[in-house]
Amino acid sequence: MGPRVKDILLGLLPILLALLFTTGILLAVGASPWEAYRSILEGAFESPEKVADVVAACVPLILCGVGMCITFIAGQWNVGIEGQIILGAIFATWAARNLPWPRVPILTTMLLLGMLGGALWGFLAGLLKVYGKVHEIFGGLGLNYAAQGLAIWLIFNPWKPADGATMSGTDPFPDPAWMPRLGHLRVAPLAVILALLSVVVVYFLLRGTRWGLELKALGKNFRSAFLLGVPSTPRLLTAFAACGALAGLAGAIRCSARYGRMIPEISGGQGYLSLLVALLAGYRPQWVPLIALFFAALGVGSPRLELDLHLDSSLGGVLEASVVLAVMLVGGLRALLARRRAQVGMEEAA
Amino acid sequence: MEIEFLVQTLSSLVAAASPVVLASIGETISEKSGVINLSLDGSIALSAMTGFAVAFTTGSVWLGMLAAMAVGALMALVVAFASITLRLEQVAVGFVLAMLGLELADFLGNPFVRKPGPSVPHWPIPYLSEVPILGPILFDQNLVVYLSFLAVVVTWWWIYKTQPGLKLQGVGERPESAFARGVNVNRLRYIYTVVGGALVGLAGASYSLSIKLGWSHRHTFGIGWIALAIVIFGGWDPWRVAAGSYLFGLLKALGSILQRNPAFANVPTQIFSSAPFALMIFALLLISSEGVDRLLALLPPRVARRIDRAIRGRPPGGLGRPFVQE
Incomplete structure (x- = not known):
């Protein structure tokens, strides 16, 4: 067995372990694992409509996942990404409601404003990190609560829908503010193109620019990078803002391409999921689309569990989180074994 | 009438804060030994669900509480194994476990x-509960609430007044010197992380069996993140951590009082229920910010030092760092 085959097998091991875990859970609740996995796959891929849904569900995961690669490379936990999605959606909704323009200018404005809103919220998270001296997870969570509160207040007051049914969101946007879809399919080609573009752009930004390399240096060893003259504060702030801009774009796209309105749950946990995506990708943007596809398929397919088997759709989330956990644990175990082997080797040499 | 209303409000505040107290004290124990258990939000959800499910199926609240504690301890064991034995990034493992716990609880x-x-029976303490004002607030509650008081006192006494507590502090502050004195650092870290986790599990049970009875989607609503913030807020000191928990309870109680005020009729209820979370976290960030450093610098050094010590605490020196035995 060549080293390459061994690497691939070891790479698949965590997925097998995670599947073993969910299978155990399904058996424990008395459900047939075979039926459950089949119904998730069917729910995700049985028809062109479903496949289109999966592709559409990839878009926010790719945008946010790629964004999270930027902040993770800089050593930062941008948990505030949920709020950054919400702010992007709020800014885009403002444009859609207030600017009676034709399609091209209004869509461009919505997307740009969405990026601006997300970037501002990301910048704030960066400020809290730099000047707050508490782990950035807390600043991010605080900003998420604040963004959620702002969204709910807007939907319940100035943006109240005509029928008063606030839980289903604002009134639908005027037609030009809807991102064009592919025929009757619920996927907007423009959104997919933007998402894939973000992968390419961030890949080169992180690899080929001074900014990217300095972020990497800060993430690897903050203190020595700082001592070597990397301007840490501006780098961290721009990293947070860049991730926020991509998250804001995702928020704008969710309003414009998916719902055609602003809803209270506009971020829908996509930010937290994208955090898992970026962790699985090892902070490498080129891996994000593939992992996003896996997550999106689980997300679109698992509600079928409720219809077919009366199981909760959160099984998809369980599988996603346990794959990430298994990857971490297997990686840690391999490192532990390598340490043990090195120790034994040293003792034998001595 | 006014006094009666106040006593009633305080009494329900003390009860409602008990899961937060238990969880943040559990986390304090684990962080004092040097391990951050960031899985709290998922641990609490999963143990709340387990506690209710076991109590519902067996009809025994006590079995439910024990099962919840076991779940909390198990989650903490995974954190301990990953961070102590495998030396993985504690925050990363904890965060993923938090998400896993939430999803698993839902499923x-x-x-x-x-x-x-079933729910934990109301159990007024004889005589003490009849003391005017303090009686109904503190001693006319159920066992879980009394356990939350006990957790604070016992944890403080253990950490600061006993020999093993001294070792615990050493393991968290300066693991290398503790090891040099013959303390098994990693074994103690395992033990305290798991004990802390069991308290977190009890916090979950107190949610579903005492405060907000039963189980529903997102039943424990972000309480774990608040408990984690409160540990920092309280400077890793049990009394101040408890005070932080009650402050959060107060914010929540104020929210529900304001909500009933007609002046706020068109403010959506979700805002009142989530505002305390945002306020608590921003208070924490404000206190630890550099702005406070600048303000303190304006005061005479002695006063400044006192205020600094009163409002802020220093994290244990070895927090979040794996101990490598050379």
């Missing part, structure tokens, strides 16, 4: 959603 809890079930 496994599905058959128990909105089912009426």
